[in-house]
Amino acid sequence: MKISDQKKYWKTNLKYLSILLSIWFVVSYGFGIVLVDELNSIRMGGFKLGFWFAQQGSIYVFTILIFVYIKLMNKLDAKYNLDS
């Protein structure tokens, strides 16, 4: 693999990481902790939304994030023929 390709591959990876980790941060620390009181004024059935994010929503999003990353990276690996 060429050095320039290696650099491009790594850069794309870092871009994915920063996007996904921002979402990770927002749903847990943002919705579940910092903004919890504001979100609690919104209700979803029996749940206050902030409470729901802290005890349910953040965990679902975490799981989805990992599967999105798996997908993105498998595609990226295929593009650079790294999926041996």
Next chain:
Amino acid sequence: MDLQIWTWVLVGITFSLYIGIAIWSRAGSTKEFYVAGGGVSPLANGLATAADWMSAASFISMAGIISFNGYDGSVYLMGWTGGYVLLALLLAPYLRKFGKFTVPDFIGDRYYSNVARSVAVFCALIVSFTYVAGQMRGVGLVFSRFLEVNINTGVIIGMIIVLFYAVLGGMKGITYTQVAQYCVLIFAFMVPAIFISIQMTGNPIPQIGFGGQDANGVYLLDKLDGLHRDLGFAEYTSGSKSKLDVFFITAALMVGTAGLPHVIVRFFTVKKVSDARKSAGWALLFIMILYTTAPAIAVFSRTNMIETVNNKEYKNMPSWFTTWEETGLLSFNDINNDGKIQYLADSSKNELIVDKDIMVLANPEIAGLPNWVIALVAAGGLAAALSTAAGLLLVISASVSHDLIKKMIKPDISEKGELVAARLSAVVAVCVAGYFGINPPDFVAATVALAFGLAAASFFPAIILGIFTKKMNKEGAISGMIVGVLAMLFYMLKFKFNWFGGGTKEDWWLGISPEGFGTVAMIINFIVSIVISKFTPDPPKEVQEIVANIRIPSGAGEATH
């Protein structure tokens, strides 16, 4: 059929299953012993990781803790799952590509230094021993309550089982036993939860049920908030910890999770880099099932318990009340002599003390579920405790036989010799763990926080910097780890053990609890590492090439030493 018989039958079946798997998957080489031969499928590894991760604390205690703390309990839910995102995105693929057996292996090689390796071994041993003591205690607790044997006999039975499959099978035996243990524990956790959810809300899915309405059309969470207000507790859905502290505790648990050696090592067992990512995804999916159910159980059991006991005649209490009183986990003291139980936040008037561990274990009894469901919970609790204990014992034995003996003391040891050393250290580790299970030091509960804090303060920054910067050198990493660990130990000893003048809640720096201090220690580690590395020589060229190499997934090869 009687509860005792049901429990013996279910525990007997599951234990023989574990032993059968152990005999079928004996380890023949060090590679099989440390990383299961490196050929585990991502799905199996995900199941094993989930069982490895979910301990007696997750299975028995967590729902109870949430039940008593309401919103504040969220730190465990987010903290112990969010770490997997960090693992999958920042650690697992690169460590797999690096292809070694243990975490100290990575630290020692990446930082070209046996000092770094020794610091890592030291941290791995403390973290794992702290953790394993609690597991053996969990085994003893379940045995004593459900099978009415002495708690020490329970610990010894647990030791013999773990000894058998961890020593014989190593990582290979542990992995396939953990797959079975996941199935047992998740079934045992979900069955009562589904039953109770239907009973209380008419919805079979607990995750949705606890946001639903009871028979009178009142939302369950509103009802519980109301009960809490009436009894003088903080509102269930609001909690009472400071926001900053909740933030720091969550971060410490997440980062600590990602830095725990027994979790990281599971990602060395798969064939290639993409499999490491995949198994992290499967692992969190399987963990998610239990972690999203736990807060539902917390709400169901809290409501059920308050409604069953509060202001009710003591003599009319159901039979589970007296059985749990006998274990000492539940106690009633009729302060105002009215023969009724008053459960209140005000400790001068409160007449009932309930241990948090009861909430999951007694939940099926409180809800009046059939005996086989109650027995199932016992088998599940044992599966959770045993699977975690085995994973930890493997880290301990690999640290001794591989990192200490093979890499530092006696590098010319033969493959066979190393395997014998690995098995012997596993035996010693089981005995030490059993000793702590029988004579639990009172600091166990306090030190679980320490285990996460230490992992956050030591491994996480060293590994991240080792992957994401080429210029991080041994001077930076070693000083970062040492300063981080010392800061963590200092804060913990000061506020948990009253050393260095002690101190109370008011003295916490910025109001951060010892549980949350791991985050601060981690930041200190990062800063120290980066600053020191700027003033000391760059790492050698070969090391920088290794870093470039681990960023590219292809050609991962097999895990080697």
